[in-house]
Amino acid sequence: MLEAIGQRAKQAEPVLRTLHTETKNQALRQVAEDLVKRQEEILAANEIDMKAGRESGMSEGLLDRLSLTSDRIAAMAQGLCHVADLDDPIGEIAVMKERPSGLLIGQKRVPLGVVGIIYEARPNVTSDAFGLCFKAGNVVILKGGSSAIHSNKAIVSCIRNSLSKCRITADAIQFIEDPSREVTAEFMKMNKYVDVLIPRGGAGLIQAVVNNSTVPVIETGTGNCHIFVDESADLEMAAAIVINAKTQRVGVCNACESLLVHEKLKNDFLPVLAESLKEKHVLIHGDPQVQELIPDAVAATEEDWGKEYLDYEISIKVVDSLEEAIEHINRYNTKHSESIVTNRYDHAQQFLNEVDAAAVYVNASTRFTDGEEFGYGAEIGISTQKLHVRGPMGLQALTTTKYVIYGNGQIRL
Numbered sequence: 001m002l003e004a005i006g007q008r009a010k011q012a013e014p015v016l017r018t019l020h021t022e023t024k025n026q027a028l029r030q031v032a033e034d035l036v037k038r039q040e041e042i043l044a045a046n047e048i049d050m051k052a053g054r055e056s057g058m059s060e061g062l063l064d065r066l067s068l069t070s071d072r073i074a075a076m077a078q079g080l081c082h083v084a085d086l087d088d089p090i091g092e093i094a095v096m097k098e099r100p101s102g103l104l105i106g107q108k109r110v111p112l113g114v115v116g117i118i119y120e121a122r123p124n125v126t127s128d129a130f131g132l133c134f135k136a137g138n139v140v141i142l143k144g145g146s147s148a149i150h151s152n153k154a155i156v157s158c159i160r161n162s163l164s165k166c167r168i169t170a171d172a173i174q175f176i177e178d179p180s181r182e183v184t185a186e187f188m189k190m191n192k193y194v195d196v197l198i199p200r201g202g203a204g205l206i207q208a209v210v211n212n213s214t215v216p217v218i219e220t221g222t223g224n225c226h227i228f229v230d231e232s233a234d235l236e237m238a239a240a241i242v243i244n245a246k247t248q249r250v251g252v253c254n255a256c257e258s259l260l261v262h263e264k265l266k267n268d269f270l271p272v273l274a275e276s277l278k279e280k281h282v283l284i285h286g287d288p289q290v291q292e293l294i295p296d297a298v299a300a301t302e303e304d305w306g307k308e309y310l311d312y313e314i315s316i317k318v319v320d321s322l323e324e325a326i327e328h329i330n331r332y333n334t335k336h337s338e339s340i341v342t343n344r345y346d347h348a349q350q351f352l353n354e355v356d357a358a359a360v361y362v363n364a365s366t367r368f369t370d371g372e373e374f375g376y377g378a379e380i381g382i383s384t385q386k387l388h389v390r391g392p393m394g395l396q397a398l399t400t401t402k403y404v405i406y407g408n409g410q411i412r413l
Contacts, residue, residue: 002186005174006193009114009139012171017111017137019168021088024135028084031162032077035127038158039073045154046123053121053147061251061310066121066148076127079372083131086376089396090137093404104406109399111137113195117380118143118184118209120201123151128371130159130173132380136398139172141194143187145201146179153177188213198393200381203308203334218393221358221384222308223253223336225366228325228351230342231262235269237363238341239276245339245365247280251310253382254337254369258305258315260325263289266318270294282312289318306332322347326354333357335384337366358384358391 035042046068053063089109096106115138119125126142133140144152152175160170176183188197191214199209203222210217227245229238245256261269266289274294277284284290285304286297297316304315305328319325329338339361340351348362359369359382369392371379376394383389389397 001178002176002183002190005141005176006114006190008171009141009174010193012139012169013111013113015169016134016139016172017090017113019137021090023166023168024088024137025084027163027166027168028080028131028135030166031127031130031159032080032084034158034162034165035073035077035080035155038154039070042073042151042154042158043068043070045150048150049123049148058121058147059251059311061312062121062147063251064249065251065310066123066151068123068151072124076124079128080131082372083135083395086135086395088135089399094401101410101412102408103410106404106406107401108404109396110402112398112400114139114141114193115398116141116143116187116190116194116197116215118187118197118199118201118205120145120205121147122200123148123155125200126152126155126175127159129380132393132395132398134172136395138398139174141174141176141187143176143184144179149177149179184208185212188215191215198381202310218381218383218388218397219385220381220393221253221334221336223255223366223382224257224306224308224332224334225254225337225339226258226260226329226333227256227339227341227366228260228319228322228329229262229265229269230322230325230340230344230347231264232343232347233262233265233341234343235265235272238269239273241339241341241363241365242273243276243280245367246277246282246314247312248365248367250312252367253308254366255310256314256339256366257307257309258317258332260317260319260328262322262325263318263320266290266293270316277314280312282314285313285315287317290316308334322350326351330354330356336382337361337369339364339366358382 092109094107117129156175163170194215197215198218199206270293284297285300291297300315337359338355338357371392374392380393
């Protein structure tokens with residue numbers, strides 16, 4: 001089964017690589033239109049997955065990730081239209097220089113080729129991944145998790161039908177329907193057909209792909225994201241940022257999972273914040289100082305400092321200085337998104353310079369680490385590694401370059 005998928009992907013790859021920009025844009029808009037038209041079918045499939053998730057005891061955060069609504073399908077469609085409106089990076093000449101030999105040597109942006117994506121309970125990833133890969137001239141092979149199997153199949157069916165309407169090979173997107181671990185492990189070894197593999201999901205999935213794949217991997221990371229409330233912070237602003245970053249949507253990688261508060265602010269800030277968190281039903285894991293001020297807080301363990309909850313839980317620690325906050329963050333974070341709330345420019349700059357993460361904020365919620373918010377349209381994931389790309393992955397992140405050389409008869413002596 002995988003061999004056949006790989007062969008079809010390789011056959012489709014030259015077609016995708018040479019599609020005209022307007023042809024790609026028309027197809028993306030057709031897919032967007034059809035997703036909305038077929039939403040009842042997609043929502044019915046999603047309800048099957050949601051029912052199974054609830055019966056299996058899936059957490060509220062993961063159920064939120066799994067859930068599709070009319071608004072979310074409309075957002076998926078809007079994301080595809082936004083990608084269609086973006087400049088096409090394919091064919092862009094990054095640089096062209098003349099050498100002493102008379103050769104003109106430049107770099108041209110080209111697709112990666114065949115992109116494999118392994119992901120868990122996020123059916124919106126299906127359309128996002130297709131849209132970005134397609135606009136960047138790549139074939140995409142998707143391997144979704146079992147919890148979203150019916151949702152993903154319905155979305156892929158819709159996309160393939162839309163492509164056929166546009167007289168473009170439906171094999172531009174393929175979906176591996178077998179959710180077994182054995183098939184996933186085999187997919188990781190398909191370096192004969194797949195040019196790059198991108199995992200999206202929990203730490204276990206990502207590490208399994210990184211450790212076992214023979215295909216080059218772009219690691220999209222889990223998000224143990226921190227907010228540090230500095231001694232100079234505006235407390236009203238800090239509370240609003242923390243509540244938004246923690247509770248606006250808990251089951252996403254850019255949600256705040258850990259809060260650090262300067263010792264000088266703890267008495268004024270923590271009891272008030274605790275009331276707001278309590279209203280949102282957030283469980284607090286705190287150090288001894290936090291527990292003294294917040295009676296409902298449970299004792300934080302070493303595991304809590306590095307944990308991505310993806311739920312209505314947060315760890316809170318009191319620190320004595322900016323330096324201690326930075327040291328704690330760099331020790332326990334996942335290199336995703338970190339924020340400081342401060343009114344001191346020098347503290348903001350020190351935080352920006354010394355925190356090691358893909359996105360570092362001053363006086364803003366970590367929830368903004370997102371392809372659409374960064375102006376990339378949909379995103380393929382948030383890369384937390386340092387090679388090839390880092391942070392939200394838009395169109396350019398799904399391309400590479402090749403050298404193009406113009407001569408007029410030069411030979412090397």
